[in-house]
Amino acid sequence: MKHKFLGYRCSLCGEEYLHEEVIYVCPQDGGNLDIIYDFDALKKTLSIESLLTSREESIWRYLALLPLGTGLEEPTAITHVGWTPIYSPARLKQVFDVSDFWVKDESCNPTASFKDRASAVVVSRAKEIKADVVVTASTGNAGAALAGMAAAADHKAVIFAPRSAPPAKIAQLLIYNATVLLVDGSYDQAFDLSIDAAEEFGWYCRNTGYNPFTLEGKKTAALEIWEQLLYPGSLKDPLHIFVSVGDGNIISGLHKGFKDLLELGWLEMMPRIYGVQSEGSAAVANTFLAGDENIIPVSANTRADSISVDLPRDGVRAVRAARQTGGKYITVSDEEIMTAIPELGQVGVFAEPAGAAAYAGYKKALIQSIVNHDAPALVLNTGSGLKDVNAAMASVKPAPVIEPTLRAIEKALNKI
Amino acid sequence: MKHKFLGYRCSLCGEEYLHEEVIYVCPQDGGNLDIIYDFDALKKTLSIESLLTSREESIWRYLALLPLGTGLEEPTAITHVGWTPIYSPARLKQVFDVSDFWVKDESCNPTASFKDRASAVVVSRAKEIKADVVVTASTGNAGAALAGMAAAADHKAVIFAPRSAPPAKIAQLLIYNATVLLVDGSYDQAFDLSIDAAEEFGWYCRNTGYNPFTLEGKKTAALEIWEQLLYPGSLKDPLHIFVSVGDGNIISGLHKGFKDLLELGWLEMMPRIYGVQSEGSAAVANTFLAGDENIIPVSANTRADSISVDLPRDGVRAVRAARQTGGKYITVSDEEIMTAIPELGQVGVFAEPAGAAAYAGYKKALIQSIVNHDAPALVLNTGSGLKDVNAAMASVKPAPVIEPTLRAIEKALNKI
Numbered sequence: 001m002k003h004k005f006l007g008y009r010c011s012l013c014g015e016e017y018l019h020e021e022v023i024y025v026c027p028q029d030g031g032n033l034d035i036i037y038d039f040d041a042l043k044k045t046l047s048i049e050s051l052l053t054s055r056e057e058s059i060w061r062y063l064a065l066l067p068l069g070t071g072l073e074e075p076t077a078i079t080h081v082g083w084t085p086i087y088s089p090a091r092l093k094q095v096f097d098v099s100d101f102w103v104k105d106e107s108c109n110p111t112a113s114f115k116d117r118a119s120a121v122v123v124s125r126a127k128e129i130k131a132d133v134v135v136t137a138s139t140g141n142a143g144a145a146l147a148g149m150a151a152a153a154d155h156k157a158v159i160f161a162p163r164s165a166p167p168a169k170i171a172q173l174l175i176y177n178a179t180v181l182l183v184d185g186s187y188d189q190a191f192d193l194s195i196d197a198a199e200e201f202g203w204y205c206r207n208t209g210y211n212p213f214t215l216e217g218k219k220t221a222a223l224e225i226w227e228q229l230l231y232p233g234s235l236k237d238p239l240h241i242f243v244s245v246g247d248g249n250i251i252s253g254l255h256k257g258f259k260d261l262l263e264l265g266w267l268e269m270m271p272r273i274y275g276v277q278s279e280g281s282a283a284v285a286n287t288f289l290a291g292d293e294n295i296i297p298v299s300a301n302t303r304a305d306s307i308s309v310d311l312p313r314d315g316v317r318a319v320r321a322a323r324q325t326g327g328k329y330i331t332v333s334d335e336e337i338m339t340a341i342p343e344l345g346q347v348g349v350f351a352e353p354a355g356a357a358a359y360a361g362y363k364k365a366l367i368q369s370i371v372n373h374d375a376p377a378l379v380l381n382t383g384s385g386l387k388d389v390n391a392a393m394a395s396v397k398p399a400p401v402i403e404p405t406l407r408a409i410e411k412a413l414n415k416i
Numbered sequence: 417m418k419h420k421f422l423g424y425r426c427s428l429c430g431e432e433y434l435h436e437e438v439i440y441v442c443p444q445d446g447g448n449l450d451i452i453y454d455f456d457a458l459k460k461t462l463s464i465e466s467l468l469t470s471r472e473e474s475i476w477r478y479l480a481l482l483p484l485g486t487g488l489e490e491p492t493a494i495t496h497v498g499w500t501p502i503y504s505p506a507r508l509k510q511v512f513d514v515s516d517f518w519v520k521d522e523s524c525n526p527t528a529s530f531k532d533r534a535s536a537v538v539v540s541r542a543k544e545i546k547a548d549v550v551v552t553a554s555t556g557n558a559g560a561a562l563a564g565m566a567a568a569a570d571h572k573a574v575i576f577a578p579r580s581a582p583p584a585k586i587a588q589l590l591i592y593n594a595t596v597l598l599v600d601g602s603y604d605q606a607f608d609l610s611i612d613a614a615e616e617f618g619w620y621c622r623n624t625g626y627n628p629f630t631l632e633g634k635k636t637a638a639l640e641i642w643e644q645l646l647y648p649g650s651l652k653d654p655l656h657i658f659v660s661v662g663d664g665n666i667i668s669g670l671h672k673g674f675k676d677l678l679e680l681g682w683l684e685m686m687p688r689i690y691g692v693q694s695e696g697s698a699a700v701a702n703t704f705l706a707g708d709e710n711i712i713p714v715s716a717n718t719r720a721d722s723i724s725v726d727l728p729r730d731g732v733r734a735v736r737a738a739r740q741t742g743g744k745y746i747t748v749s750d751e752e753i754m755t756a757i758p759e760l761g762q763v764g765v766f767a768e769p770a771g772a773a774a775y776a777g778y779k780k781a782l783i784q785s786i787v788n789h790d791a792p793a794l795v796l797n798t799g800s801g802l803k804d805v806n807a808a809m810a811s812v813k814p815a816p817v818i819e820p821t822l823r824a825i826e827k828a829l830n831k832i
Contacts, residue, residue, distance in 0.1 A: 057473055057499075079503065079764055080524070083473075085496035091570045108496070108524045110764060112802060152764030154507045163817050170815065171808040175761035175801060180815035181828055189820040197825055345591035348495055348526060348568030385591060386528060386802035392587040399586065399596035401579050404605040409613055412597055 004042055005067040008033035008212060011317050019070060024210050032314055033212040034256065035067045039263040048266060052227065057083045059117055059220040065260060067216055068124055078123055079152035081116045082220050084108055086228050086378070089347035096366055100235070100376035103359075104225065105349050107384035110152070111172060113306075113352075114221065114250060114382040115145035121217030122206045123149045131204030132156055137194040138208075139187050140169030141306050141383055146206050147176035158203060160190040166305060168387050188310055208249045209313020215253045222257025225378065226267060238326070239271040240377040242365070244357040245284050245329075246307030248318025250382065251275050255321035273327040274371075275318060276361030278302035278334065281309055284318045285329035293319055303334045303391060306354035306383060328370060332360040341385065341395040350385035350392070358382070420458055421483040424449035424628060427733050435483070440626050448730055449628040450672070451483045455679045464682060468643065473499045475533055475636040481676060483632055484540050495526055495568035497536045498636050502644050502794070505763035512782055516651070516792035519775075520641065521765050523800035526568070527588060529722075529768075530637065530666060530798040531561035537633030538622045539565045547620030548572055553610040554624075555603050556585030557722050557799055562622050563592035574619060576606040582721060584803050604726055624665045625729020631669045638673025641794065642683060654742070655687040656793040658781070660773040661700050661745075662723030664734025666798065667691050671737035689743040690787075691734060692777030694718035694750065697725055700734045701745035709735055719750045719807055722770035722799060744786060748776040757801065757811040766801035766808070774798070 007018045012031030026033060046064055054061040059082035063069075086104045093101050106114040119142065126134045135158040136146050143159040150157035159173050163182040173180045183190040191207060198205035208214050230239060243251050254273060261267035277285045280302035287295050295315035300308045312318060322329055332340075340356035340363070351359070359379045365371045385392045402408040423434045428447030442449060462480055470477040475498035479485070502520045509517045522530040535558065542550045551574040552562050559575040566573035575589050579598040589596045599606040607623060614621035624630050646655060659667050670689060677683035693701045696718035703711050711731035716724040728734060738745055748756075756772035756779070767775070775795045781787045801808045818824040 080501035080521075087495065087568070089568075089570075105496075105526075108526065110521075110524065111766070112528075112800070148764050148766070151762050152503070152505075154763070161815075167809065168802055168805045171801070171805045171812075172766060174812040174815060175758055175766050175808050176764065177758060177762035179829070181825060182815050182817040183820050184817055185820040193820045193822075193825070196822055200822055342591055342593060346567050346593035347570070348564050348592065350527070350564070350588060350591050384528070384802065385587070386584055386800065389584045389587045389805075392591050393583065396587075396590040399577075399590060399598050401598045401600055404599050404601040404609045406609075406612055406616055409597060409609070413595070 003070055004038050005070055006036045006038050009036050024205065024212070032209060032317060035212055035216055037260065043264060046264070048231070059083065059120060059217070062220050062223050065223065066121060067213065068121070068128060070128060078120045078149055079110055081109055081120045083224060087347070087349065091347050096373065098373050098377065102229065102378040103344070103349055103381055104221070104378060105381045107350065107355070107381060111144045111148035112384035112387060113141040113145060114218070114380070115141045116149060117220050118142070118208070118214035118217035118249070119145035119149040119206065122146070122211060122213045123153050123155050125213045126155060126204045127153065129204070133158060133201070133203040134206050135194050135198050135203040136160070136206040137187065137190040139305055139308065140165045141387070142206070142208055144169055144172035144176070147173045147178035150178065151176040160194045162187050162190055166388050168389065186310070191313070207313070209247050214249055215256055218250055218253025219257030219260065221380070222254045223261065226258070226261055229378070230267065233268040235269070235376050237375055238269045240274060240327070240371050240375050241271050241380065242274045242276055242358045242362040242377065243380045244304070244307050244354045244361070244382060245275040245277050245318055246281065246309040246312065246354065248284050248312045248314035251321045252314050252317035255317070255325065270325050273321045273325045274361060274365065275322050275327070275329045276358050277329065277331050278304050278307055278337065278357060279331045280334065281307055282331045283309065283312050284315050285331050287315060288319050288322055288329040304337055304353035304357050305388065306352060307357060330361040330364055330370065332357055332364055336360040336364065338391070338395040341392060344381065345385070349381055351381040352383040352385050352387045353391050355381035355383045419485070420454050422452045422454050425452050440621065440628070448625060448733060451628055451632055453676070459680060462680070464647070475499065475536060475633070478636050478639050481639065482537060483629065484537070484544060494536045494539055494565055497525055497532045499640060500524055503763070503765065507763050512789065514789050514793065518645065518794040519760070519765055519797055520637070520794060521797045523766065523771070523797060527560045527564035528800035528803060529557040529561060530634070530796070531557045532565060533636050534558070534624070534630035534633035535561035535565040535622065538562070538627060538629045539569050539571050541629045542571060542620045543569065545620070549574060549617070549619040550622050551610050551614050551619040552576070552622040553603065553606040555721055555724065556581045556803070558622070558624055560585050560588035560592070563589045563594035566594065567592040576610045578603050578606055582804050584805065602726070607729070623729070625663050630665055631672055634666055634669025635673030635676065637796070638670045639677065642674070642677055645794070646683065649684040651685070651792050653791055654685045656690060656787050656791050657687050657796065658690045658692055658774045658778040658793065659796045660720070660723050660770045660777070660798060661691040661693050661734055662697065662725040662728065662770065664700050664728045664730035667737045668730050668733035671733070671741065686741050689737045689741045690777060690781065691738050691743070691745045692774050693745065693747050694720050694723055694753065694773060695747045696750065697723055698747045699725065699728050700731050701747050703731060704735050704738055704745040720753055720769035720773050721804065722768060723773060746777040746780055746786065748773055748780060752776040752780065754807070754811040757808060760797065761801070765797055767797040768799040768801050768803045769807050771797035771799045
């Protein structure tokens with residue numbers, strides 16, 4: 001019997017490869033590879049009903065739609081990743097005068113970011129192909145996610161991080177027992193170094209926008225949004241999804257998930273996907289606006305470290321995610337990002353700057369009438385605010401210090 | 417029809433009160449109040465089967481076993497709290513030479529600690545009794561949890577924190593839009609001040625070991641352990657549960673949950689509950705060892721800020737939780753706690769010092785033959801390591817900085 005996972009298709013030249021022919025990118029032009037499924041076979045074996053009644057409360061409920069299980073061993077369901085909650089915050093709906101608004105909160109993933117989805121699938125793949133060491137270059141979340149997922153699966157991870165990464169993220173790498181090497185150079189240098197090291201030492205490279213399995217892990221968020229919100233078609237208009245964009249792999253993953261659902265005939269309306277970038281790191285937004293697929297590197301400078309990227313490694317697919325779904329790209333200033341942190345906080349969601357950026361983008365889209373107030377919208381918070389406490393503290397007024405007396409309380413409360 | 421929630425019983429003198437008669441502690445001796453249920457009625461209306469098939473993946477699956485719903489409004493199911501994962505880390509089972517070992521990880525709660533369970537129930541209660549403002553004194557997690565749950569429920573919170581609380585925890589309070597007052601004094605002074613302020617300004621006080629609803633929120637962890645691990649009785653021996661103890665309310669909450677299950681006839685064997693305290697903050701352990709119920713304050717000094725408590729406000733019930741279940745108290749040094757952080761990390765669980773303390777206690781109990789290697793054991797991680805990144809960094813060796821060359825990698829790897 002053929003496996004559901006048929007092979008790869010280059011996102012640039014369209015060339016197809018069998019799944020044992022290539023590992024990372026297209027040998028001809030370096031393009032990112034899309035994984036091809038045998039949807040005819042899947043349609044015959046899968047039923048929505050069995051999925052909807054699954055008691056697996058993690059991304060592993062979608063195992064049948066992941067490119068795993070080609071090895072001799074059963075795929076390893078590593079730890080409790082995904083199946084994150086969707087909130088519908090009343091206060092923000094009132095403020096924005098909208099009736100359908102949701103936040104999907106990825107901060108409750110095991111390492112507190114969206115990236116666990118990708119790392120869990122990559123580590124599972126590594127186990128299948130008997131790759132003993134997984135390596136990645138990361139500014140933080142992807143590395144922490146790889147370190148955490150590898151630890152949970154008792155697998156070996158090596159992480160190259162730029163030495164400027166935030167302390168909380170480096171702490172996670174070390175605690176999860178990864179081999180951490182702080183590269184005295186840029187993220188791009190760390191990226192190239194990790195690829196060279198993978199080749200030199202026979203490691204399996206998880207790099208985003210390079211390893212085709214990260215996208216498949218990330219698409220599970222789209223599958224969840226579909227299952228938690230869209231099925232069986234209660235919305236009258238397409239859902240408008242706002243997601244922050246750095247290297248472009250998350251937005252591309254969401255797009256892939258919805259495309260897979262369309263192929264299966266399970267999705268009624270393709271959501272419109274809106275990419276939000278920081279003005280200081282807007283390479284993908286620039287390309288979107290230029291109307292082509294030519295990604296020109298920038299010299300990134302933004303407070304939102306997780307989406308601070310000079311050269312987006314998955315830029316082309318990221319542009320298409322918005323372009324092909326009727327979405328757009330929106331850029332926001334660091335000031336707008338910082339304002340967004342306490343605004344999301346006041347409804348109980350504590351986001352890191354990159355996560356808050358998506359919310360800032362939605363707000364701007366409403367104000368500038370890019371989206372209507374009656375358009376159903378979802379904002380994805382991609383990471384916990386605990387990842388960058390300094391940014392959080394800078395986004396709010398400090399708390400007053402008082403003497404332990406009732407009089408001091410009264411005085412302080414009058415001032416607030 | 418009578419409500420399932422009949423009233424309160426003082427944990428010290430045994431005096432009973434109707435649920436509208438008192439709010440916080442016993443008017444006669446200040447003892448903590450236990451909530452009394454009409455178990456005969458509950459037994460008639462509740463079925464295990466309907467619980468086990470519930471699709472509510474949060475503490476609200478146990479709403480029927482919570483003292484809510486006495487108001488005119490339906491109880492408010494605030495946000496996605498609890499129903500946290502239980503892991504069975506292969507590597508640690510091998511290291512310890514044990515066959516049944518689990519970690520229940522509370523770090524994936526919305527504000528990244530166990531305390532969300534209590535705060536969600538208290539805020540829900542506040543809504544029922546139309547208390548517009550909820551106040552608490554907290555060294556960190558309880559305050560963050562109250563602020564987060566209040567934000568999610570669009571409710572007003574006031575938090576008194578000692579000005580020495582860790583920055584990550586203060587950041588959470590502010591981001592969640594609570595009114596934060598940093599008290600220039602000890603936690604005990606902040607505690608007393610919050611009670612005075614509640615009375616003076618008509619606020620509802622959430623303080624741990626004072627408000628009887630926190631215990632009910634915390635008992636949900638026991639209900640989950642039962643449902644996820646113990647039902648329908650697959651273990652041959654009683655489960656040994658290790659939990660860190662500060663003010664004593666978490667361990668008392670676990671005990672209450674299991675007692676409720678016994679009353680319902682749903683629990684086969686009462687687990688043995690082991691309290692773990694820091695040597696520098698061991699008031700409850702001291703009382704346990706003394707064999708009485710006389711809690712003598714200490715001058716607490718430990719790196720594990722969440723369990724650093726001079727006067728445990730729920731000490732008596734905390735002593736009983738171990739004593740009445742055949743458990744014990746174990747004290748661990750700060751060094752043992754710090755060593756525990758990366759040991760838990762290497763299986764994918766990133767704990768704050770207080771959370772790691774429970775693991776350190778289990779390890780010590782094994783080494784000292786306080787528990788056997790064939791005893792099934794569960795360690796509760798009560799909070800995320802991201803809450804105290806400085807402690808995490810102090811528990812591991814710093815990562816080496818390298819030039820971006822393969823040669824530098826080889827050199828660094830040889831040293832590791």
